[in-house]
Amino acid sequence: xxxxxxxxxxxxxxxxxxxxxxxxxxxxxxxxxxxxxxxxxxxxxxxxxxxxxxxxxxxxxxxxxxxxxxxxxxxxxxxxxxxxxxxxxxxxxxxxxxxxxxxxxxxxxxxxxxxxxxxxxxxxxxxxxxxxxxxxxxxxxxxxxxxxxxxxxxxxxxxxxxxxxxxxxxxxxxxxxxxxxxxxxxxxxxxxxxxxxxxxxxxxxxxxxxxxxxxxxxxxxxxxxxxxxxxxxxxxxxxxxxxxxxxxxxxxxxxxxxxxxxxxxxxxxxxxxxxxxxxxxxxxxxxxxxxxxxxxxxxxxxxxxxxxxxxxxxxxxxxxxxxxxxxxxxxxxxxxxxxxxxxxxxxxxxxxxxxxxxxxxxxxxxxxxxxxxxxxxxxxxxxxxxxxxxxxxxxxxxxxxxxxxxxxxxxxxxxxxxxxxxxxxxxxxxxxxxxxxxxxxxxxxxxxxxxxxxxxxxxxxxxxxxxxxxxxxxxxxxxxxxxxxxxxxxxxxxxxxxxxxxxxxxxxxxxxxxxxxxx
Amino acid sequence: xxxxxxxxxxxxxxxxxxxxxxxxxxxxxxxxxxxxxxxxxxxxxxxxxxxxxxxxxxxxxxxxxxxxxxxxxxxxxxxxxxxxxxxxxxxxxxxxxxxxxxxxxxxxxxxxxxxxxxxxxxxxxxxxxxxxxxxxxxxxxxxxxxxxxxxxxxxxxxxxxxxxxxxxxxxxxxxxxxxxxxxxxxxxxxxxxxxxxxxxxxxxxxxxxxxxxxxxxxxxxxxxxxxxxxxxxxxxxxxxxxxxxxxxxxxxxxxxxxxxxxxxxxxxxxxxxxxxxxxxxxxxxxxxxxxxxxxxxxxxxxxxxxxxxxxxxxxxxxxxxxxxxx
Numbered sequence: 001x002x003x004x005x006x007x008x009x010x011x012x013x014x015x016x017x018x019x020x021x022x023x024x025x026x027x028x029x030x031x032x033x034x035x036x037x038x039x040x041x042x043x044x045x046x047x048x049x050x051x052x053x054x055x056x057x058x059x060x061x062x063x064x065x066x067x068x069x070x071x072x073x074x075x076x077x078x079x080x081x082x083x084x085x086x087x088x089x090x091x092x093x094x095x096x097x098x099x100x101x102x103x104x105x106x107x108x109x110x111x112x113x114x115x116x117x118x119x120x121x122x123x124x125x126x127x128x129x130x131x132x133x134x135x136x137x138x139x140x141x142x143x144x145x146x147x148x149x150x151x152x153x154x155x156x157x158x159x160x161x162x163x164x165x166x167x168x169x170x171x172x173x174x175x176x177x178x179x180x181x182x183x184x185x186x187x188x189x190x191x192x193x194x195x196x197x198x199x200x201x202x203x204x205x206x207x208x209x210x211x212x213x214x215x216x217x218x219x220x221x222x223x224x225x226x227x228x229x230x231x232x233x234x235x236x237x238x239x240x241x242x243x244x245x246x247x248x249x250x251x252x253x254x255x256x257x258x259x260x261x262x263x264x265x266x267x268x269x270x271x272x273x274x275x276x277x278x279x280x281x282x283x284x285x286x287x288x289x290x291x292x293x294x295x296x297x298x299x300x301x302x303x304x305x306x307x308x309x310x311x312x313x314x315x316x317x318x319x320x321x322x323x324x325x326x327x328x329x330x331x332x333x334x335x336x337x338x339x340x341x342x343x344x345x346x347x348x349x350x351x352x353x354x355x356x357x358x359x360x361x362x363x364x365x366x367x368x369x370x371x372x373x374x375x376x377x378x379x380x381x382x383x384x385x386x387x388x389x390x391x392x393x394x395x396x397x398x399x400x401x402x403x404x405x406x407x408x409x410x411x412x413x414x415x416x417x418x419x420x421x422x423x424x425x426x427x428x429x430x431x432x433x434x435x436x437x438x439x440x441x442x443x444x445x446x447x448x449x450x451x452x453x454x455x456x457x458x459x460x461x462x463x464x465x466x467x468x469x470x471x472x473x474x475x476x477x478x479x480x481x482x483x484x485x486x487x488x489x490x491x492x493x494x495x496x497x498x499x500x501x502x503x504x505x506x507x508x509x510x511x512x513x514x515x516x517x518x519x
Numbered sequence: 520x521x522x523x524x525x526x527x528x529x530x531x532x533x534x535x536x537x538x539x540x541x542x543x544x545x546x547x548x549x550x551x552x553x554x555x556x557x558x559x560x561x562x563x564x565x566x567x568x569x570x571x572x573x574x575x576x577x578x579x580x581x582x583x584x585x586x587x588x589x590x591x592x593x594x595x596x597x598x599x600x601x602x603x604x605x606x607x608x609x610x611x612x613x614x615x616x617x618x619x620x621x622x623x624x625x626x627x628x629x630x631x632x633x634x635x636x637x638x639x640x641x642x643x644x645x646x647x648x649x650x651x652x653x654x655x656x657x658x659x660x661x662x663x664x665x666x667x668x669x670x671x672x673x674x675x676x677x678x679x680x681x682x683x684x685x686x687x688x689x690x691x692x693x694x695x696x697x698x699x700x701x702x703x704x705x706x707x708x709x710x711x712x713x714x715x716x717x718x719x720x721x722x723x724x725x726x727x728x729x730x731x732x733x734x735x736x737x738x739x740x741x742x743x744x745x746x747x748x749x750x751x752x753x754x755x756x757x758x759x760x761x762x763x764x765x766x767x768x769x770x771x772x773x774x775x776x777x778x779x780x781x782x783x784x785x786x787x788x789x790x791x792x793x794x795x796x797x798x799x800x801x802x803x804x805x806x807x808x809x810x811x812x813x814x815x816x817x818x819x820x821x822x823x824x825x826x827x828x829x830x831x832x833x834x835x836x837x838x839x840x841x842x843x844x845x
Contacts, residue, residue, distance in 0.1 A: 117627070121633055168821055170568070173574045177753055181751060181754030181757060182758070185805055187801075189792070189801030192801060284640060288641070298626065298630075299624060333645075337641075339638060339640075339641035340645070
């Protein structure tokens with residue numbers, strides 16, 4: 001059935017596309033003249049800055065680089081060559097992936113915070129029949145015709161998802177899956193039909209599946225630039241509205257915002273972004289560009305405008321990285337590399353994020369556990385002291401172990417931790433005595449105050465539970481055991497005021513007074 | 520096969536008669552394979568839809584790519600077993616990663632699914648590109664599937680007797696296993712799908728059946744993707760069940776109806792693709808979409824026409840509801 005298609009596999013199909021993707025291969029074999037000395041390097045560096053500025057002006061005029069002799073180039077030379085952005089194809093790829101990363105990252109943020117991430121996936125598959133029809137319009141890869149067709153298909157797909165959800169009992173995921181697969185199936189049918197046609201052999205439609213940044217034409221770039229500017233302008237213009245419909249749609253409706261219109265505006269922008277990214281990233285992976293940078297940003301900050309900025313930044317970084325690696329290794333498609341770049345950023349954010357990172361959370365939990373252990377030790381020392389009528393100041397490790405019902409070794413570790421935290425001191429250490437069961441230690445002032453504070457938290461909480469919350473006095477200990485480490489000084493004071501500065505806890509023990517704690 | 524026009528003239532003889540006279544055996548195997556794939560996917564799909572796992576299925580179907588590529592690179596064979604193991608491992612890894620991201624961060628399920636499957640798919644594409652000379656897997660074949668090549672596949676023998684192309688036999692076995700599992704665990708699947716709390720109180724672990732379904736889903740997807748491609752597997756999983764659920768309230772009926780729809784996709788999809796000279800999997804999906812559209816319109820219980828009518832008739836009888844907040 002697909003024999004024509006199958007036989008020609010491996011041969012370049014798209015004239016435009018193949019030319020440009022081979023441009024990479026050609027370029028890699030050339031290099032700047034072998035004796036690239038200092039002035040040239042500084043000139044290169046200067047030009048790098050210059051070309052970044054020039055990028056903004058879309059200088060697609062071919063400044064054919066004066067590249068000298070031909071030889072195998074090293075990795076660093078290739079990097080220089082790439083980032084010098086001298087060749088139009090490289091410039092197109094770099095600029096294109098930057099813009100794509102920017103656009104998709106910023107717009108994707110709204111999808112991620114609205115829990116609509118997979119709508120991006122649906123969208124990227126749903127545009128395929130539109131792309132094919134746009135291609136058929138005048139049988140060429142005219143970016144504008146493809147753009148119009150794809151946008152139509154994308155918006156139709158999103159509308160259909162909403163419609164199926166509203167009128168049937170099928171849930172969002174099934175609706176999305178059906179639109180995704182149904183449109184894609186239509187697209188695959190159309191694509192195979194086109195490729196079986198005479199002209200179809202040079203359609204280059206196959207590039208749309210995995211993407212090749214080097215295949216970006218100047219028409220594509222113009223389109224990208226225009227779409228990016230429109231997106232930025234609209235996001236800035238409607239930032240507040242988009243923010244409100246993303247986080248509190250009920251409120252948005254209540255204050256009379258045109259919620260539906262805003263939703264479809266956002267969807268139209270997203271469709272634009274997906275369509276212009278197809279060429280460089282491919283149908284299957286565009287959704288990753290929408291989701292992954294935004295998710296990484298969402299892990300790092302709680303403010304929506306920072307999510308937007310970070311996501312756009314991450315998108316651009318992964319875009320340029322993808323284009324660069326694809327350039328280094330000639331046969332790798334750009335799309336998957338860009339996706340893996342953003343996945344790497346996401347993984348780093350997931351692990352090392354300063355607020356929600358796994359490592360940060362683990363460290364925080366560990367510190368908390370250590371603090372609780374320390375406070376429990378202090379509390380036991382307080383009990384020891386209390387049972388002696390607050391006469392004794394020095395205690396042996398053995399006595400503490402007895403009080404805490406545990407073995408000597410772990411008790412010794414706890415006391416060492418107290419000493420390390422400057423809360424206690426080893427009484428005999430001046431005489432050079434060893435640590436042992438009989439070794440004695442004394443709480444420093446800070447340690448004693450902390451101990452009083454914990455006991456005070458514990459006993460006040462117990463009293464509060466029995467007096468104010470009507471708990472049985474034999475049920476309150478376990479709860480207080482947990483809360484004593486977490487409760488803050490202001491809450492403790494409020495409890496104290498409410499209980500009218502009590503002296504004794506439900507078990508008849510003295511509650512350390514506030515002046516004892518703060519002294 | 521090349522031609523100038525996109526839509527060829529409709530030739531009754533070429534589209535409907537020839538396939539069943541001249542090429543009858545080829546057509547038979549293609550349609551049978553199409554039916555086995557969409558039927559099996561449809562049975563599993565009913566549960567997938569009820570459990571709102573449709574997009575997890577999509578994710579699994581994408582992440583099979585690195586799984587089978589790695590399996591191929593490690594074993595250098597296209598045997599069923601290593602592929603199956605690679606695919607199932609990929610499916611399990613996908614689900615585990617999605618859950619891990621969900622539980623360890625504030626990323627929601629949807630974004631987690633998107634991140635995991637796109638990354639794994641990207642890994643797969645890169646593996647194929649890097650080892651292009653060693654891997655006899657074609658990314659395009661993975662995307663489209665090649666149902667049309669089924670009759671050209673190796674023939675499986677039972678003893679001395681020729682029974683049919685090997686992939687069809689394999690898919691048939693998978694279908695039989697699916698039916699067997701369905702009969703054996705119907706009640707458990709029913710309860711865990713609709714009321715996880717009740718299931719747990721009856722001593723049926725919902726998570727165990729969830730993972731079981733995920734595993735079996737991976738197996739079904741990997742045995743189907745060769746013929747319909749990774750993306751259209753999802754069509755075969757969702758469409759029969761979703762369409763059937765528009766027609767009935769009972770799960771057992773839905774299973775029967777979805778099987779009937781699958782047969783319909785296979786037959787009409789094949790003829791549509793023959794007429795248009797397009798991908799057969801694509802044709803099947805288009806038919807699936809059309810059938811869904813028709814049922815969505817005319818379904819006696821929940822169709823658009825019924826909804827439209829009842830809205831109009833109720834407008835005449837009932838007063839406008841009074842909004843208490845005004």
